[in-house]
Amino acid sequence: MTDLDAFITGLPKAELHLHIEGSLEPELMFALAERNGVSIPFASVEEVRAAYDFSNLQDFLDIYYAGANVLLTRQDFHDLASAYFARAAADGVVHAELMFDPQTHTDRGVPFSEVIEGLLCAMEAARAEHGISSSLILSFLRHLSEEAAFATLAEAEPWLDRIEAVGLDSSEVGHPPEKFARVFAAARDKGLRITAHAGEEGPPEYVHQALDLLGVHRIDHGNRALEDPALIERLVREGMTLTVCPLSNHKLCVVDDLADHPIDAMLAHGLKATVNSDDPAYFGGYVADNYRAIAMARRLDRDALATLARNSFTGSFLPDEIVAEHLDRLDAYLEAHR
Ligand SMILES: Nc1ncnc2[nH]cnc12
Numbered sequence: 234m235t236d237l238d239a240f241i242t243g244l245p246k247a248e249l250h251l252h253i254e255g256s257l258e259p260e261l262m263f264a265l266a267e268r269n270g271v272s273i274p275f276a277s278v279e280e281v282r283a284a285y286d287f288s289n290l291q292d293f294l295d296i297y298y299a300g301a302n303v304l305l306t307r308q309d310f311h312d313l314a315s316a317y318f319a320r321a322a323a324d325g326v327v328h329a330e331l332m333f334d335p336q337t338h339t340d341r342g343v344p345f346s347e348v349i350e351g352l353l354c355a356m357e358a359a360r361a362e363h364g365i366s367s368s369l370i371l372s373f374l375r376h377l378s379e380e381a382a383f384a385t386l387a388e389a390e391p392w393l394d395r396i397e398a399v400g401l402d403s404s405e406v407g408h409p410p411e412k413f414a415r416v417f418a419a420a421r422d423k424g425l426r427i428t429a430h431a432g433e434e435g436p437p438e439y440v441h442q443a444l445d446l447l448g449v450h451r452i453d454h455g456n457r458a459l460e461d462p463a464l465i466e467r468l469v470r471e472g473m474t475l476t477v478c479p480l481s482n483h484k485l486c487v488v489d490d491l492a493d494h495p496i497d498a499m500l501a502h503g504l505k506a507t508v509n510s511d512d513p514a515y516f517g518g519y520v521a522d523n524y525r526a527i528a529m530a531r532r533l534d535r536d537a538l539a540t541l542a543r544n545s546f547t548g549s550f551l552p553d554e555i556v557a558e559h560l561d562r563l564d565a566y567l568e569a570h571r
C-alpha cells in the first residue's frame with residue numbers, strides 16, 4: 234500500500250450517497266438466489282460481473298432492479314447491509330447515510346417491514362461492531378407515479394422516527410423533480426430531511442427544480458450544474474453539498490474518462506463536493522476506491538482529500554455537535570499525518 238493509499242483508507246469520512254441495493258455483490262446475489270429459490274439470468278459470478286458494462290443510467294438500472302429480485306426476507310436485507318458496513322469500516326467510514334428503495338421490493342410483494350427491519354438490525358450491529366453510526370434515506374423511484382410515492386410515504390409512517398430523510402432516484406430524464414413536489418412537501422411537513430438525485434443525466438433545470446420545488450438539503454450528483462454559472466453561484470452561496478460519485482460517473486458515462494472528472498473544478502468553484510460510492514458492487518469500488526481513483530485521475534493532494542472528507546461531515550444530516558466531534562477527529566488525523 235502506498236502512503237497515499239494508507240492516508241485515504243485511514244481518513245475519517247462519512248458516506249452520504251450509497252444505495253444499499255447497489256452494494257449487492259455477485260457472490261451474495263448467488264447465495265441469496267439459492268437460499269430463496271429465486272432464479273437469476275446468470276450462470277456464474279464472472280458472468281454477472283461481465284454484464285456490468287453500461288452505456289448510461291438506464292442500462293445499469295435494468296440490471297440493478299433484476300439483481301434486487303433475490304432480496305426477499307429481513308435476513309436478506311440484514312446480510313446485505315452487514316456486508317456493506319464491514320467494507321465501509323475497512324475504508325475509514327465512521328458514518329453512513331444509506332438510501333434504500335422500498336418500491337423496488339414492495340412492488341414484488343416484499344413487505345416494507347421486512348426491508349426496513351432487516352436494515353435497522355444491521356445498522357444497530359454496525360454501531361456495536363464497527364463504531365459506525367448510520368441513518369436511512371427512503372428514496373422514491375421517480376419513474377413511478379406521484380401516487381405510488383405517496384403510498385410509500387404512508388407505508389413508512391410507523392418507522393418515521395427511524396428514517397432521517399427522503400430522496401429521489403432512478404431514471405432521471407423525463408422525470409423532473411416537479412413531478413414529486415407535493416410528496417416532498419408532505420415529507421418536509423413530517424420533519425424529514427430532503428435530498429434528490431439531480432444533474433446526473435438530467436439538465437441544470439432539474440437541479441433548480443430540486444432546490445426550488447423540493448427544498449433539498451443536498452443534491453445527489455449535481456454534475457450538470459456546472460453547465461450553468463448562475464446555478465454554480467447559487468449552490469456555493471447556499472452552501473449546498475453535492476454527493477459526487479466518481480466511479481459511478483465513469484461507469485455510467487456521465488464522464489468519458491475519469492481524467493476529465495470535474496471534482497477539482499467543483500472544489501475550485503467553492504462547491505461543497507463529497508466523494509461517495511453510489512452502487513459499489515456495480516461500479517467497481519467502495520468509497521476509499523473512489524477517493525483513490527479520483528486522487529490519481531485528478532492528482533488531488535492531501536489538502537483536497539481532507540476537504541472532501543470534511544465536506545462529508547458538514548454535509549451529513551448529523552446534529553451540529555456530532556459533526557463538530559467528527560471534524561475534531563479529522564483534524565487530529567490530519568495533524569498526525571502531515
Ligand atoms: N446512480 C443512480 N442514479 C439514479 N438512480 C439510482 N439508483 C441507484 N443508483 C442510482
Ligand SMILES: [Zn+2]
Pocket residue numbers: 250252402430453511
Ligand atoms: Zn445514486
